[in-house]
Amino acid sequence: MEHRIKERRTSFGYTQEQLSEKLGVSRQTIISIENVRYKPTLELAYKIVTLFQLRIEDVFIFEKESE
Template identity: 50%
Template sequence: MKNRLADFRKHHSLSQDKLAEKLQVSRQTIISIEKDKYSPSLPLAFEISNVFQVSIEW
């Protein structure tokens, strides 16, 4: 399954810093998720899906 966080972030014109701020995580966490070096916890995955208003599967 491809990680689409960077695509959603860019589509919503959010910088990594701004997304990290919204999710209350570090910018490094966003970078690691986008590079598939870190899998977000289930609560964080739900927060990400809420920010972009998509189901968690996306």
């Protein structure tokens, strides 16, 4: 899964620490998400898009799994 979280975060002028505080997660979680080492839960993904006032499709790019 690709995403545009870092791009959105920087366009809002948030540091990783500020974003983590707004979302109620650790800075390490934000780092892991931005480095695609951790996929956010649906609840966290919803918080992210709500904060940025966007649709989930505007932030996350879901790829179909190979069969």
